[in-house]
Amino acid sequence: MISRIAEQSYWMCRYLERGESIARMLLATYQFSLDNKFYLSKDKHPLLLLSNEEADFYGLYPDKTGNEGQDDNELIQDFIVWEESNPSSLINTFKNMRENARSISEILPNDLWQTVNNLYLFMNEDYVKRLIVNKRQDFYKLVLDYCWLIKGVFNNFILRDDYYQMMEIGLMLERALQTVNIVEEMIKDWLSQSLIQPSERKVKYFGLLLECCASTDAYLKCARNFEPSSILDYFFCQTAAPYSMQFCLQTCQSNLSKVFTQSKTHKRSQAQKHIEELIGRIGAINRRNISLKGITAEKNQIFAALDTINDSLLVDIKG
Amino acid sequence: METTSTSRRRLFSQYELIPSVYDEFFEFQGKAHSEFREIIDFFDELAPDLFSTMHQCAQELLRQRGVTFNVYADKRGTEKIFPFDLFPRLISSEEWSVVERGLQQRVQALNAFLLDIYGEQLILKDKRIPGDVILSSKGFIPQLMGITPPGNVYTHIAGIDLIRVGQGQFTVLEDNLKVPSGVSYVIENRNIMKQMFPNIFTQLNIRGVDDYPLHLRYALGDICTECDQENPTMVVLSPGIYNSAYFEHTFLARRMGCPLVQNNELVVEDEKVFLKTLQGLERVHIIYRRTDDDYIDPTVFNPHSLLGVPGLVRAYSKGNVVLANALGNGVADDKAIYPYVPEIIRYYLGEEPILDQVNTYSCTHPQDYEFIMENLSSLVIKVVNQSGGYGIVIGPQASTITLEEVRAKIMDTPRDYIAQPLKELSSCPTYHEGAISPRRIDFRPFVITGKSSWVLPGGLTRVALRENSYIVNSSQGGGSKDTWILGES
Numbered sequence: 061m062i063s064r065i066a067e068q069s070y071w072m073c074r075y076l077e078r079g080e081s082i083a084r085m086l087l088a089t090y091q092f093s094l095d096n097k098f099y100l101s102k103d104k105h106p107l108l109l110l111s112n113e114e115a116d117f118y119g120l121y122p123d124k125t126g127n128e129g130q131d132d133n134e135l136i137q138d139f140i141v142w143e144e145s146n147p148s149s150l151i152n153t154f155k156n157m158r159e160n161a162r163s164i165s166e167i168l169p170n171d172l173w174q175t176v177n178n179l180y181l182f183m184n185e186d187y188v189k190r191l192i193v194n195k196r197q198d199f200y201k202l203v204l205d206y207c208w209l210i211k212g213v214f215n216n217f218i219l220r221d222d223y224y225q226m227m228e229i230g231l232m233l234e235r236a237l238q239t240v241n242i243v244e245e246m247i248k249d250w251l252s253q254s255l256i257q258p259s260e261r262k263v264k265y266f267g268l269l270l271e272c273c274a275s276t277d278a279y280l281k282c283a284r285n286f287e288p289s290s291i292l293d294y295f296f297c298q299t300a301a302p303y304s305m306q307f308c309l310q311t312c313q314s315n316l317s318k319v320f321t322q323s324k325t326h327k328r329s330q331a332q333k334h335i336e337e338l339i340g341r342i343g344a345i346n347r348r349n350i351s352l353k354g355i356t357a358e359k360n361q362i363f364a365a366l367d368t369i370n371d372s373l374l375v376d377i378k379g
Numbered sequence: 380m381e382t383t384s385t386s387r388r389r390l391f392s393q394y395e396l397i398p399s400v401y402d403e404f405f406e407f408q409g410k411a412h413s414e415f416r417e418i419i420d421f422f423d424e425l426a427p428d429l430f431s432t433m434h435q436c437a438q439e440l441l442r443q444r445g446v447t448f449n450v451y452a453d454k455r456g457t458e459k460i461f462p463f464d465l466f467p468r469l470i471s472s473e474e475w476s477v478v479e480r481g482l483q484q485r486v487q488a489l490n491a492f493l494l495d496i497y498g499e500q501l502i503l504k505d506k507r508i509p510g511d512v513i514l515s516s517k518g519f520i521p522q523l524m525g526i527t528p529p530g531n532v533y534t535h536i537a538g539i540d541l542i543r544v545g546q547g548q549f550t551v552l553e554d555n556l557k558v559p560s561g562v563s564y565v566i567e568n569r570n571i572m573k574q575m576f577p578n579i580f581t582q583l584n585i586r587g588v589d590d591y592p593l594h595l596r597y598a599l600g601d602i603c604t605e606c607d608q609e610n611p612t613m614v615v616l617s618p619g620i621y622n623s624a625y626f627e628h629t630f631l632a633r634r635m636g637c638p639l640v641q642n643n644e645l646v647v648e649d650e651k652v653f654l655k656t657l658q659g660l661e662r663v664h665i666i667y668r669r670t671d672d673d674y675i676d677p678t679v680f681n682p683h684s685l686l687g688v689p690g691l692v693r694a695y696s697k698g699n700v701v702l703a704n705a706l707g708n709g710v711a712d713d714k715a716i717y718p719y720v721p722e723i724i725r726y727y728l729g730e731e732p733i734l735d736q737v738n739t740y741s742c743t744h745p746q747d748y749e750f751i752m753e754n755l756s757s758l759v760i761k762v763v764n765q766s767g768g769y770g771i772v773i774g775p776q777a778s779t780i781t782l783e784e785v786r787a788k789i790m791d792t793p794r795d796y797i798a799q800p801l802k803e804l805s806s807c808p809t810y811h812e813g814a815i816s817p818r819r820i821d822f823r824p825f826v827i828t829g830k831s832s833w834v835l836p837g838g839l840t841r842v843a844l845r846e847n848s849y850i851v852n853s854s855q856g857g858g859s860k861d862t863w864i865l866g867e868s
Binding site: 163 | 442443444445615620628629630632633638639640641644654655656657658
């Protein structure tokens with residue numbers, strides 16, 4: 061395995077997962093807003109909350125509050141989708157995905173390269189920018205369709221070699237990051253507002269969380285309620301749930317073992333070590349007595365651990 | 380396709396031939412070449428609106444497939460779609476058999492020439508061609524004297540540019556023996572045509588081009604004595620994503636089933652070449668290199684090269700790695716050598732050239748020099764070591780100032796220039812900006828040489844999209860067409 065190709069394979073899939081997560085979040089919050097005219101935090105728009113792009117948005121629009129009705133709502137969505145100065149915008153995310161794919165196109169099945177390229181071309185079509193104005197939901201669904209098509213081709217056409225393992229690691233690590241961000245932010249937000257919110261809103265609010273994490277149907281098969289503790293149980297400990305931390309990290313661990321077992325130097329992957337540590341830490345998280353402070357600290361620790369895993373993986377790749 | 384009613388306009392109803400120029404479709408106004416009648420009628424009966432839509436679909440397919448090239452002169456390095464025209468060039472099987480033999484003969488002779496020039500130089504000792512022209516060529520690399528490539532093959536891949544002149548005879552315009560490119564577009568163009576016109580392909584016997592990458596893989600494997608010839612370790616060496624032909628590098632690497640690598644991923648140890656992998660060093664036996672000689676090894680050639688592999692030439696000199704194409708081909712690629720190729724064929728093969736070539740005047744030859752200087756305005760002046768259509772001055776179309784500039788340059792460094800009479804490249808119907816009109820084309824077939832040579836039954840037909848232009852190169856606004864070699868019916 062050539063380290064340059066391994067790294068670009070990894071990043072291609074991180075950007076793919078990131079783009080899908082952003083698109084899903086946009087669709088879920090948009091659909092939520094059609095049924096519900098409330099946001100929990102008066103001073104935080106849910107999209108900015110979940111996307112971690114508050115600072116960038118207010119840097120560009122210092123006069124905006126983000127909560128002044130439909131115009132602000134659309135402005136924020138457009139910022140997250142189209143803003144070229146926003147490195148995490150959807151258009152930049154797919155551009156980066158495509159650039160990485162182009163750099164390794166010789167190892168990708170032609171169909172995979174084409175589907176990636178088609179998504180990129182779609183995002184850059186003029187008619188799409190008009191589509192989002194009038195048919196926002198359709199646009200988000202189309203983006204998701206493209207992402208799912210890419211994943212379908214990925215899962216079915218690629219040789220299960222080291223590059224495939226690296227791609228899957230990219231998908232899983234990004235998924236873990238997105239999941240922990242969404243889950244912890246929304247629980248934190250609920251906790252900060254729960255005393256003043258009618259309890260019937262809890263189901264809707266956590267319903268939105270599950271939609272953002274593509275986990276509604278799966279969650280309903282596993283859990284019986286919409287308490288924060290059940291949510292955390294599911295997303296941190298459920299090994300069969302594709303969007304749970306345990307599932308993501310264990311998949312990463314398994315893939316890393318496959319890649320580094322064959323190494324002639326028999327050097328252990330540093331990333332593997334850090335993943336094991338994080339799996340242990342997540343299992344030990346107190347999911348019963350959840351506090352606002354605790355959740356914030358927890359999220360920061362997990363984020364830091366995921367960053368460490370990413371950094372040590374890149375060191376492992378460079379050999 | 381349904382036959383049009385007599386009231387519907389036919390596609391070629393407004394097509395006007397260029398006077399005195401051979402047209403690939405029409406013998407004279409309104410009369411198609413009889414051997415291609417069926418195909419031409421098929422196109423003629425397409426509704427113009429439908430054809431226009433199909434043309435747009437074809438460009439969109441290319442865009443979706445990412446069939447692009449970069450232009451060096453464009454600092455943004457923007458990917459550009461290689462414009463594609465739906466009207467194919469047509470070649471009969473009888474004509475092709477002559478071209479095929481002619482190409483094999485030419486490449487065989489040039490290969491023998493290279494072997495000799497870097498060996499005993501018998502052709503020079505026998506004074507069959509002027510030594511000073513050869514030895515002064517920038518493509519001649521003295522450091523390679525005495526080094527014989529594996530299998531005695533220098534020209535693993537050759538792209539020979541042909542044009543039709545006069546009554547349609549194929550004639551060699553120039554040889555590309557260093558890093559000839561374009562074959563990926565040949566294959567992709569064919570994929571587009573099969574998608575656009577599947578019925579034609581089921582009805583006619585059009586020879587396929589899809590297996591080129593495998594032919595190349597097997598040919599290189601055959602001459603590698605160091606490796607398991609069933610499964611040699613082969614890589615494609617690319618300068619990287621910003622190279623103009625990067626699409627082709629990835630395409631061929633994928634289709635040949637070998638990794639695409641950059642220079643810093645290769646290392647030479649104990650005069651052998653290795654690929655750096657996470658599992659350790661992996662021996663490399665064959666490198667299909669898309670990097671020019673000058674940049675390939677900074678310890679031997681350009682010391683400032685950031686694209687080379689230190690020690691690669693040493694490994695090559697020991698026979699431990701096959702480089703395709705071999706080092707030093709530039710001397711045979713040099714346009715100043717071109718006038719002597721017929722003699723090269725006679726000398727090494729004892730045969731007369733099967734394919735004619737365009738008459739070429741050498742600025743180092745006193746009589747030619749005088750002729751060139753007196754007739755600049757009617758000649759095509761070319762820089763001997765340029766490619767991509769750059770540096771060409773077409774006398775009849777050039778301004779007085781341009782002609783005077785090139786005159787001064789020739790006087791300054793005559794070795795760097797050759798001149799050819801302006802040949803009327805043949806024309807072919809081409810759809811451009813909503814109209815179908817004749818545009819000049821040339822043709823680049825590809826020849827693979829391993830233990831024997833094989834000619835791809837097809838090639839890249841390049842088209843000058845601008846009216847009255849003779850420059851077909853993609854970097855200067857040219858496009859491409861599919862080339863159909865009709866098999867035996």
